[in-house]
Amino acid sequence: MKYDKNHALVESAIPGLPPPRRGKVRDLYDLGDKLLLVATDRISAFDVVMPNGIPDKGRILNSLSVFWFGLLDWMPNHLLTADVDEFPAVLHAVKEDLRGRSMLVRKVSIVPFECIVRGYLTGSGWKEYQRCGTVNSLPLRSGYQNGSKLDSVLFTPSTKAEQGEHDLPVSLGELESALGVGLTKALADASIGCYSQAAEYAAQHGVIIADTKFEFGQDAAGQLVLADEVLTPDSSRFWPQSSYAVGKNPPSLDKQYVRDWLDSVSFNHQPPAPTLPDEVVGQTRKKYVEAYELLTGQRFT
Numbered sequence: 001m002k003y004d005k006n007h008a009l010v011e012s013a014i015p016g017l018p019p020p021r022r023g024k025v026r027d028l029y030d031l032g033d034k035l036l037l038v039a040t041d042r043i044s045a046f047d048v049v050m051p052n053g054i055p056d057k058g059r060i061l062n063s064l065s066v067f068w069f070g071l072l073d074w075m076p077n078h079l080l081t082a083d084v085d086e087f088p089a090v091l092h093a094v095k096e097d098l099r100g101r102s103m104l105v106r107k108v109s110i111v112p113f114e115c116i117v118r119g120y121l122t123g124s125g126w127k128e129y130q131r132c133g134t135v136n137s138l139p140l141r142s143g144y145q146n147g148s149k150l151d152s153v154l155f156t157p158s159t160k161a162e163q164g165e166h167d168l169p170v171s172l173g174e175l176e177s178a179l180g181v182g183l184t185k186a187l188a189d190a191s192i193g194c195y196s197q198a199a200e201y202a203a204q205h206g207v208i209i210a211d212t213k214f215e216f217g218q219d220a221a222g223q224l225v226l227a228d229e230v231l232t233p234d235s236s237r238f239w240p241q242s243s244y245a246v247g248k249n250p251p252s253l254d255k256q257y258v259r260d261w262l263d264s265v266s267f268n269h270q271p272p273a274p275t276l277p278d279e280v281v282g283q284t285r286k287k288y289v290e291a292y293e294l295l296t297g298q299r300f301t
Contacts, residue, residue: 001097008056008057010041011042017029024044025042025049025229027040037105038101039101040053043057043284046259047167053281057234059100060288064295064296069226076225077227078226079104080106084098086104106219108217110216112160114160114214115157117192119149119210120149120150121147121148122211136154137171146247146248147245157187202295210236213235214226215227233255234254253288253294261280
């Protein structure tokens with residue numbers, strides 16, 4: 001296992017197993033009949049991975065995903081277990097490194113698109129609305145401001161970029177052409193259903209989920225399965241209700257802090273990224289911990 005100077009896990013390695021397939025944040029190990037997902041402490045912004053990590057970030061993402069899988073129990077998911085004591089013997093040598101930051105999941109065929117859901121107008125959606133009055137080419141009424149709650153939840157899919165590439169918006173028509181009308185509708189319904197339930201829950205715990213992205217797969221029977229991470233500070237915009245006000249972006253409990261710092265130093269959104277200062281690392285960790293504690297009602301230790 002490779003840790004940086006702040007003891008953030010930036011790269012995993014497991015004796016006896018081939019090197020994993022590394023995503024922006026997760027390392028994926030093929031165990032034959034199942035997969036091991038390891039949530040490292042790497043952090044990406046603008047689809048670029050930073051050279052240093054955020055300590056405990058992987059544990060927070062993993063634990064939050066497990067929490068949401070349990071809450072959204074009507075939606076099939078890929079989780080088998082997140083208890084390292086139930087992991088196969090080949091993983092026992094690194095059991096403590098994996099504890100809290102990994103899960104065994106069943107294999108599914110991943111749908112190659114990001115399922116983005118927006119409940120509030122912000123970020124790239126707000127920029128597009130200012131230019132064209134649309135979001136993902138969907139026309140919206142006039143009168144919205146930055147941070148406004150949308151009249152209805154929007155499903156705005158995008159491509160699923162590889163590391164170093166950028167996600168690109170996809171219209172519903174383009175998604176239907178790629179996947180078929182039936183699967184497109186199933187993805188939209190599942191995405192909006194998961195978001196709506198989670199947003200209602202979060203609101204009761206002082207958090208606004210402005211937007212999020214889901215990933216889905218299909219099992220051998222063709223059943224839609226919720227996969228990867230779910231409703232984490234990496235995949236979502238979390239706003240504290242206490243500081244929310246229409247017309248501006250409130251301080252968020254996610255990686256927006258990192259994005260803002262990168263913009264402040266005129267990062268061009270292309271690799272290589274600059275090393276994050278200790279203050280940015282510490283403040284980002286603090287925001288992730290706060291999101292976890294507000295949403296789960298549990299202390300992060």
